Amino acid sequence: MARAQFSAETSGSGEFVRQPNRFTGRVTPDSDSPPGGGPDAHGRWPLEAGRYRLVWCRACPWAHRARILLGLLGLDDAISLATVDPIRDERGWRFTLDPGGRDPALGISYLSEAYLATDPGYTGRVTVPALVDTLTGRVVSNDYPQLTLDLSTQWRSLHRPGAPDLYPVGLRDELDALMAEIHRDVNNGVYRCGFAISQAAYDEAFTALFARLDALSDRLADQRYLMGDAITEADVRLFTTLVRFDAAYHGHFKCNRHKLTELPVLWAYARDLFQTPGFGDTVDFDHIKRHYYGTHPAINPTGIVPLGPDTSGWAAPHGRG
Numbered sequence: 001m002a003r004a005q006f007s008a009e010t011s012g013s014g015e016f017v018r019q020p021n022r023f024t025g026r027v028t029p030d031s032d033s034p035p036g037g038g039p040d041a042h043g044r045w046p047l048e049a050g051r052y053r054l055v056w057c058r059a060c061p062w063a064h065r066a067r068i069l070l071g072l073l074g075l076d077d078a079i080s081l082a083t084v085d086p087i088r089d090e091r092g093w094r095f096t097l098d099p100g101g102r103d104p105a106l107g108i109s110y111l112s113e114a115y116l117a118t119d120p121g122y123t124g125r126v127t128v129p130a131l132v133d134t135l136t137g138r139v140v141s142n143d144y145p146q147l148t149l150d151l152s153t154q155w156r157s158l159h160r161p162g163a164p165d166l167y168p169v170g171l172r173d174e175l176d177a178l179m180a181e182i183h184r185d186v187n188n189g190v191y192r193c194g195f196a197i198s199q200a201a202y203d204e205a206f207t208a209l210f211a212r213l214d215a216l217s218d219r220l221a222d223q224r225y226l227m228g229d230a231i232t233e234a235d236v237r238l239f240t241t242l243v244r245f246d247a248a249y250h251g252h253f254k255c256n257r258h259k260l261t262e263l264p265v266l267w268a269y270a271r272d273l274f275q276t277p278g279f280g281d282t283v284d285f286d287h288i289k290r291h292y293y294g295t296h297p298a299i300n301p302t303g304i305v306p307l308g309p310d311t312s313g314w315a316a317p318h319g320r321g
């Protein structure tokens, strides 16, 4: 069988099986710890403005979710941002975009330093997003789905006035089910296409991906957002994959039944979100293309980054709403 990009996360049948998230601490107003303290007996860190730092990569869809939520909820002042270089070297994510190649708040050059300071025995992939405690340098969480739900629910006292409710109580069962389908077939589905090393695994992921996109397209044909007339977390999660689709997944991951621009409902929906404050202003197509095409040598051995596609269409009127 072909060489896997991530052999520890590839099954015997050639399927990509994503590693679990190692750090699952949560920041919550219910923590029993005092300000400045560590996690309590239940792993709950105290909620404090200015204490925690979100490490993200502009290219990464999982990290991009959290970045969008900081803006939508008005948490930019409460949680600071560290942005890594889109290209990892052999030691992983680097703070080469910062003066001296060091994150000014954490004082480290590689994100792996924070992972190893938290768990010296850590051997998995060092991933973004990571929420890091600036007082101790320890990783609180790399559990990206819980992280964004907590930004909506646990950080509420620090939201801006009028912040949207992205995870409304009455919709949670339906939202959770919808987000699980989107995760399996779309968010992670594109990776299951791209990292498959058997034809059967690729075929299965490809078929599920486009079947789900067709179903989502039907759902969005007569409503502006996935849950109706208001943006929810499900829209954020779908957007971060759609915005990378033509620039990365269509070519690099062989998700090529159609381009996003050839799926009229989804393309208009994605443009609508892109043009909403907090979405398009956080997108960096250059970082996206350099990251995907430049860091998966098993898939793109030359590392050549394509010059296309033309992204000017993202600014075109969307005709929705």
Ligand SMILES: N[C@@H](CCC(=O)N[C@@H](CS)C(=O)NCC(=O)O)C(=O)O
Residues within 6 Å of the ligand: 018, 019, 020, 021, 059, 060, 061, 062, 092, 125, 126, 127, 128, 129, 142, 144
């Ligand atoms: N934490 C999740 C998802 C986050 C994730 O995969 N982030 C990517 C960037 S999109 C990453 O940090 N990859 C580092 C690597 O592949 O070494 C995981 O472990 O799979």
